[in-house]
Amino acid sequence: MPRGTEILLARLAHLAEAAPDTPALDDGRRRIAYGALPGEIDERRARLDALGARRIGLALDNGLDWALWHLALLTDGRVDVPVPAFFSEAQRRHLVEQAGLDAWIGPRAASLGFSESPDPAIARRSVASAPALHAGTGTITFTSGTSGHPKGVCLDRAAPLRVAESLAEAVEPLSIHRHLAMLPLATLLENIGGLYVPLLLSATAGLPGAADLGWTGGSGFDPRRALSALEAFRPHSLILVPQLLQALVEQSPQPPAGLRVVAVGGARVVASLLDRARDGGWPVIEGYGLSEAASVVCLNRPGEPALGVGRPLPHAQVRVAADGEVQVRGATMLGYLGEPPLDGWHTSGDLGHWQGEHLVLDGRRRDVFITAYGRNVDPQWVEGELCARPAIAQALVHGEALAHNRALIVPASPELDDQALAAAIAYANADLPDYARVSEWRRCPPFTPDNQQLTANGRLRRDTLHAVYSDWLLRPVKAPPMPTPFDPSMPQRSNAMTPYQHLQDATRAERDWLLAAPLLTRALSGEVSREEYLAFLGQAYHHVRFTVPLMMACGARLPERLGWLRSALVEYIEEEHGHEQWILDDIRAAGGDAEAAAMAEPAPATTLMVSHVRDVIDHGNPVGFFGMVQVLEGTSTAIATQAAEGLQSSLGLPDDAVRYLTSHGSLDISHLAFFEGLVNRLDDEDLAAVIDTAKMVYRLYGAMFRGVTARCAGDDATRELADALV
Structure with a gap:
């Protein structure tokens, strides 16, 4: 059994004896105490053994069942593949085929080619020739999809648990007894920080379902419902992406009682948001990580001056190359699924510099942007979907740190009105997962080599376009106001809103x-x-x-x-x-x-x-x-x-x-x-x-x-x- 798994299971066995009545997992409807946890895990291990399941997709909503099945999958040499609920049907099919899954726990199994088995919770699928995996692969975490086909990051069992140990050490002085998982457990960040870390700290992991937290789809969020969950669970710690922090701070400038730390990551955080949250008393710290490095790499420790994204955690080595690119080693991936293994340092695609021992990020080398919900999006993918519509000749998509993506749109003909363009964008959105869709757009004159917005071989000059349209593309994000009755006497609508x-x-x-x-x-x-x-x-x-x-x-x-x-x-x-x-x-x-x-x-x-x-x-x-x-x-x-x-x-x-x-x-x-x-x-x-x-x-x-x-x-x-x- 891998060292990390041994440490975690030994910790759970110890707590079953030392704190048998302390709640380990709580989803708001059911609780499981530490004394009962090992038995619950072993019961699921036996069910997996009975079916001979080896590569399993875990597609459940947050809750006790997700946690128990995942902990059971950590043992016995199985490969688990968490499936984000925000993936489209096409992305789920891609995941199933690429990983060679032979079992599925969760809904929509039949549509993906899985059949019923003697165990009603586990659907099975015959795989004639399973794709080869990197030696030692224990989990495959799929990115949120920088293009239509998400990439699988192969990790061994030790890497995520090493990260969890580092995080537990960093927050141990805060005496955290309750954590509330606000993000999907299928994301590596919450899987590690919201499940492994509380268990290592002998705390309670609060795991309510997504709807109970105000989530609708991959990018819809109701902060009022989330604050109700905070009042019910009274957590000491949270992990948030920037848009969730903004929504919560807009709804409640002061934090709920009892919060001791709110770790924010997954995407770039606007400095003004951090300042506003901290001014209101929210105990916010910023971090940095990536799936290829088993999630968190750097963190601003509680009680220390907050600089950049913090100092590297004990398990990680971080360096900045001569060209400014951030590189990481330690608890890194084995390699991408279907690609050669990683050898040495992983190049992150992020640019940064050091301020003392703290890493400060300066942007991204590649065009991929990360939305405020932490979803990776390749703009060329979305632009291709838009330009596949006859009404659209050219498009540039932008969404870095935004809740909703924006696009510059060039019509195929000057005679086409905005109604035709709106319909074309809606049709393109229908083929995209919600985090990649365009919500705001602006009509533009053609991008050409003459105006320096297009290269001679037809590629967008993104830096030029971002500079020319920066006032609109980079317009500050404001949380939606509370709805009021429509008043025709109010000033005319701005051009930005149809x-x-x-x-x-x-x-x-x-x-x-x-x-x-x-x-x-x-x-x-x-x-x-x-x-x-x-x-x-x-x-x-x-x-x-x-x-x-x-x-x-x-x-x-x-x-x-x-x-x-x-x-x-x-x-x-x-x-x-x-x-x-x-x-x-x-x-x-x-x-x-x-x-x-x-x-x-x-x-x-x-x-x-x-x-x-x-x-x-x-x-x-x-x-x-x-x-x-x-x-x-x-x-x-x-x-x-x-x-x-x-x-x-x-x-x-x-x-x-x-x-x-x-x-x-x-x-x-x-x-x-x-x-x-x-x-x-x-x-x-x-x-x-x-x-x-x-x-x-x-x-x-x-x-x-x-x-x-x-x-x-x-x-x-x-x-x-x-x-x-x-």
Whole structure:
């Protein structure tokens, strides 16, 4: 057994005797004390042995199960591959094939070619010829994808645990007894700092699920929900990426009581953010690391002056080459999957210099940028997706330390309007994972050799473009303000924000409340019961059957100035006609009674949602109907496809039992691009009507989902409706 694994397991065995009642793992619903931990690990080792699983993908959400399976995988010569939830389906398939996985723990196994096994938690796959791995590989951590195909970093068992020992030594004087994992455990930084380090310190690792912490997807975050988790767990330590720190500080300038250290890393941290956090009392320290060096390399120690990214940890050697590139040795990777082994120093691609014993970073040698959520993105990958659209001739993408990526866009023809460009960008975004998508863009004249923005052989001169457009590309990031009612009397919109972006921004709070509904968060991880799924379909039937009639009523009442919208409504009607029958077919295929569902009384929230939109059409501004389109199609693109995959995997549903979800997940992506173009043509008065309707429908739709959960649990659902209307 590798030395690092021996040390950790020996530590756990000692604590099982010395502190048997101290909680080791706590996800907010269950706890496991140190006395029970070795037995839980051994039980999972035996299950893996029984199936002969050797290379295992671990695709669970944060929680006790992730931690217990991972600790079981540390032993017996197995290879574990943590799978980030923010990976796209194509990236997951790439990971499975590249690593030669023969087992999978988590949802979506069937769609990746895995089959059921005698152990319901472990899906199996036959691998005729497994790809060769570097000798001693114990874990493969895949980067977040600098391009469409993430690279696998092969590490032995000792390297991550050596890093954990260094970190535990650095923070030991703080007497940390509780850590809260805010980042996915599938990321190496939280795996080491949020699981190994607390166990080495005999502390409790708080491991709530992503939704409980306010995460939605790879880049969506609700700081209010996160602060509620902080109040519940009362941690002494956190690990954050810069965007999480900013969101939390914006929401709460003073930290929750009890915090002793907040380590920030994963991407460049803006100095003003660090100053603001520290001025408010947040105990922030900055660090630096990379997956190729088993995560953390340098850290500003608590109690020491904060300079740069800190001093190297005891296990690491760091040097700055003559050309300014940072190089690392010690606990480094064995090599990239499928590439020659690493020999000696690893060149990081980062530029830096020394300030005494502290490393100060000066930027990145390569074009790859790291978003504020810690996701690596190769801009040429995203630019290629954008320029594959006929409307876009050239593009430059920028996202270093930003929450949302920005792009300079050159249209293929001067005659193309912004609506056409917005639609093209939306189509390109549909093929990208959320952390790589473009959220803000600016129309530009062509990049040419004459203006020094293009080389003679057609490559972008990135330094020139960044200099020319620095005011926009590097515009300071501001946390989104708390939503306020739309006021047409306010000053005109800035050129940087389109009407569609205003709609998104103004409805953010209501959208977050909807997406935080427990039924939705559990659906994404395949934790919804068949009863709940059938109940959801029943409510969907009762609002979808009114969609076409509402569209027809809207078209009839539109004023002539909005007559151009009628052709759009005709297209929507053609697309949506008959979808209520799809839902009834899904109910039958899932084992439900479709006729009874159709005859049942809809829930109050469902009735009110339809009634409110009808009232807007009949007695208000009929264009407000498109607020309902924003809610239903936006929600579909966010969760429908992933929810369908999770439901099929957990409930064993056939394809014809999730037709409504799967069709709308993909169909509504193209609809949203079309919808965005429509909204961008609205004036302020009409946009206000869309925003007002969307806010109400988000609330009522969220109450509908919460009501499904309450009724299936035998509870009174009326309070959810009351909450929605407050």
